[in-house]
Every structure is written in C-alpha cells, then in structure tokens.
Amino acid sequence: MGLRYSLTKKHNFLLSFTSVISMLGICLGVLVLIVALSVINGSITVMRDEALKAVPHAIISGPNLLDSWEQEISILSEADSVLSAAPFIEGDAIIRYQGEVRFAKLRGVAVELESNLAATSNQRYLELLEELKGTKNGIILGVQLAGSLGIYNSQELTMLSLGNLLAREVSYAQGFEVVGFADFGHYGNDSIALTNLDNAQKFFENDSGVDLQIKVDVEDIFRVESIVGQAIGLSSNLSFLAWSEAQAGLFSALNMEKILTALMLVMIIVIGAVNIISTLVMVVSDKSSDIAILRTMGASRSTVLKIFIIQGMISGILGTFLGALLGIVVAVNIAEFSLFIENFLNKIFPGENLYLISHLQTKIAAVEIILVCSAALVISFIATLYPAFTASKLNPAETLRYE
DSSP states (O other): OHHHHHHHSOOOHHHHHHHHHHHHHHHHHHHHHHHHHHHHHHHHHHHHHHHHHHSOSEEEEOTTHHHHHHHHHHHHHTSTTEEEEEEEEEEEEEEEETTEEEEEEEEEEOHHHHTTSGGGOOHHHHHHHHHHHTOSSEEEEEHHHHHHHTOOTTOEEEEEEHHHHHTTOGGGOEEEEEEEEEOOOTTTTTTEEEEEHHHHHHHTTTOTTOOEEEEEEESOGGGHHHHHHHHHTTOTTOEEEEHHHHTHHHHHHHHHHHHHHHHHHHHHHHHHHHHHHHHHHHHHHHTHHHHHHHHHTTOOHHHHHHHHHHHHHHHHHHHHHHHHHHHHHHHHTHHHHHHHHHHHHHHHSTTSOOOOOOOOOOOOOHHHHHHHHHHHHHHHHHHHHHHHHHHHTOOHHHHHHTO
C-alpha cells in the first residue's frame, strides 16, 4: 500500500523539483566518493610498485650473517612461496664528481644472486648487472642521481662513507667507474648507487653500523610476514623487516588521506539526505488532509509511517544506484574523461595551456563500492524517519476540522 500510494499520488512542481534535487544529491555524493576512492587506490598501487623497486619485500638481519649468509639463503630458497634471496650491504655515503657533491646510499650486491630476484626482471637491469660483474670497481647509479651530477658512462667518481666522513678519515675515499644507470623507482632514483658486494664490504669495513643483510622476494607481498616468518623458523638470531614496515610512514599517510577524503565526501550524501528530509516535511504539510483521510479509512500509523519511508527511500535508492553506476563508469575511464575535459577547456580558453592529469590510474574495490552504497542507503533511511514519524502522529480529527 505504501509503495502504491507513493507512486500514484500527485505532486506539485516544487515537491517534484525538490525530490529530483534530493536524488541528484545522493547520486553526486556516491559518484564522487567512488571515483575519489578509486583514484586514491590507484595512486597507492603505483606508489607501492615504485617503492618496491628500491625496497626489498623483506630484509633479514642477524649478528652472524657475514659468516652464515650462504647457509641461510640455501634454507630460504627451499621455503614455500619464497621466490629468491640474496645478500646485500647498504650504507650512507657521499659522491664527489667534478666539484659536485651528493649524498647517496651505496648498495653492494652479489651479482649472480641479484639476477634471480623478482625485482630485477627488467632486461636492461640484467645487462647492467652483467657489466658490473665484469668490472673491479664498477658502479650503477640511479638515473636521477646521475643526472644531478651530470655524469656519463665510463667516467670515474669518488665516494666516501658517511662514517669515515664524520670521523674525518678522508683517506678512505675510493674511486668507482660508472658502468650505467638504472631505474630504482621514484623513491630510489635520486639516491641509490649499486656495486659489487666485495667492493661495498671493503668500502664500509670501518663503519660499525653497516652490516650484511639478506633481501627476500616472495610470491605474495601481502603475506610477506607469515612467509618469511615461517622460512626463518625459530631462529632467535634472525629478525626481518617487511616492506610495509619499511615504508610505514608513507602508506599510513596515504591511508589517512583516503579516510579523510571519504569523510569529507560523505557530506555530499548528507546534504542529499537533508534534502530528503525537507521534501518529506513539505509533503507531510501539503498532504496532511490525505493522511487524515487514510487514517479515517482504517490505515494504521505504521502504514502511514511506511508510506513516507518508502517515498524517501525511492530517492535514496535511485540516487545510490545511478551514482554507483556512473561512478564505476567514470573511474574505469578516468583518463579519457580528463583528456576530454582538457581538450574542451583548451577550446574555450585557447592559449591558456590548461592541463589536467590525463594519466590517472584507478583501482576499483568492490568492497568499497558496497560500503559506499550501504552508507548512502542508511543515511537516506535515517533521513526519512523524522518526517515519517511526524506524518504517522497526525490527528485525523484535528487535521480535517480545519480543511
């Protein structure tokens, strides 16, 4: 009965207009929220991939790894879900080249084992490792680091460990020959320099804070803690640091930004819900005589309550469904939409060089879409309660007396 009444009763223009505005408010809120969350998810995925170019899936540390790393790597290589493991040593250093000085992280690797790591699947990087293997003091620089120094292949540079610099032991500076440049990701291109493990051990032999460690790549980066934890077993001498912990500050900030963005955009849905309240209050006022007649004909208060809840929920359901559909379409085609808008604006304002981000990456999470739609429906339902209760409590006799 409630649905039949809602669909067949006549509306005046103002009520119809406010109903449409209510639906569009819900629709806009759901649409923007889905698109924003998808863009943030895509950004987090891109940043994670970039971070993993510079940071291993997990780093294993221990007091005796310098003598036992070959045995530990043999054990790790046989563990389930472990793709590869390799030793490395990394410490802070300064690079000096033709009067230019830069801080860097010098990383020493065992070239043969490094080539097996999942992160080294790039063919150009494998070729550079082969070149590094054939040199005595070769070094590979991150592309941005090399660019900032203005350095080219086969040129020599001088490096000094930060420990020796602080101790003023400048005589320990060593020369390296550049064999090439590699992509270490957004977070490593401006700081990482790669050399042979033996060279790095000699370079850092006077730095007590720099120790040999093992980096591990696994099949599922989201299960790295359990995989590596099982692999190293009950050894009390070994500990490990997962990539998520190494980059905890970055991803915590991104997740907090995601939460705050969602909370702000939910306000658009709330505004749409407020319009539902306003619309239903106007309906109650406009149709008070109809409500009274329904009551005198035997309609119960619960029936009147259902009528107005259904009427309000129609706007909420239609707005949520339409917003979710449009949000998914926009999120999937965000690059095309942004490029279209950019071209459109440049036609309206020629010569203004208006550029939008046309290479956005999005990642749609079904769980988040369900949560957004559920939140919109709950907010819409709550918005209907006050007007619906008001309508159900109208006194038929009092209302008809003044008609």
